[in-house]
Amino acid sequence: MNKRVKHVSMVMVMGLCLGLPQLAAADASTSMIHMSSHQMDAHKDHTTSKPGTTDKKTVKPSKKKSEGSKSTKDKKKAADAKKEQSKTYVIEISDFMFQTAELKIKVGDRVEFVNKDQVEHSVIAEDGSFDTGSLAKGDKSVVTFKKAGNINYYCGAHPGMKGVIKVLSK
Numbered sequence: 505m506n507k508r509v510k511h512v513s514m515v516m517v518m519g520l521c522l523g524l525p526q527l528a529a530a531d532a533s534t535s536m537i538h539m540s541s542h543q544m545d546a547h548k549d550h551t552t553s554k555p556g557t558t559d560k561k562t563v564k565p566s567k568k569k570s571e572g573s574k575s576t577k578d579k580k581k582a583a584d585a586k587k588e589q590s591k592t593y594v595i596e597i598s599d600f601m602f603q604t605a606e607l608k609i610k611v612g613d614r615v616e617f618v619n620k621d622q623v624e625h626s627v628i629a630e631d632g633s634f635d636t637g638s639l640a641k642g643d644k645s646v647v648t649f650k651k652a653g654n655i656n657y658y659c660g661a662h663p664g665m666k667g668v669i670k671v672l673s674k
Contacts, residue, residue: 591613594615600662602666605666606668611674617647622641627645629655654668
């Protein structure tokens with residue numbers, strides 16, 4: 505969820521809690537741009553009432569979570585599991601060398617190339633699977649490896665600089 509939607513949602517909740525439905529209605533019109541049709545229907549059910557009547561609908565929370573919604577705790581567990589499954593390795597470029605000339609990783613892992621040299625370097629896979637583009641001093645580029653195999657790479661500006669990443673299946 506982007507910051508604007510998060511902010512608008514928070515303002516809506518605060519407005520509803522403080523009894524300021526006018527504020528919620530004004531902000532809701534801007535947030536509806538980002539709502540799905542399902543969310544729009546649910547929003548209409550809770551915000552519209554017939555003229556001359558009071559809206560006394562009571563919505564009881566469902567005991568069963570819908571498949572599409574996850575609690576923050578569930579999302580955190582999923583994110584933690586994903587982090588455990590994949591790792592990020594760093595290969596520094598300095599002294600006109602890849603400091604880790606041979607690296608063994610698993611499918612799904614990431615490699616961050618960091619240029620520590622004063623001159624620009626680039627990292628290009630011989631099989632064409634990735635090209636970091638030009639990296640100035642301090643620049644970084646992250647590559648995710650999605651299939652197993654040996655990936656030989658070199659510096660585009662200095663072809664004598666070489667390395668290999670051995671991507672193992674999980």
